[in-house]
Amino acid sequence: MVQATQHRYIVSDSSILNGEPIIEGTRTPVRAIVETWRMGITPEEIPQGMPHLTLSQVFSALAYYSEFTEEINHYIELNRIPDHLIDRLVKD
Helix, strand or coil: CEEECCCCCEEEECCCHHHCCEECCCCCEHHHHHHHHHCCCCCCCHHHHCCCCCHHHHHHHHHHHHHCHHHHHHHHHHCCCCHHHCCHHHHC
8 A cells, every 4th residue: 555755756655665665656765865875976866877766756755864864764774784794895
């Protein structure tokens, strides 16, 4: 079941990523946009790497994050790959 949020383009769908906030009409979680932004990619550049997204959707995801930081940080931590599972060649 899809649940709208107060942020345009951001929904939760219990059948996609266990209800984690996503961009409407995609399977892209808000956390993916936030993590990309945290790596230093500007919002304007994010759609270049995720061409299925518009700049409006990116800004909506970042606005959602600014309001629900703790929730999105929780999803980021849940999906973090433990260091011991990352090949050292990838880390370096």
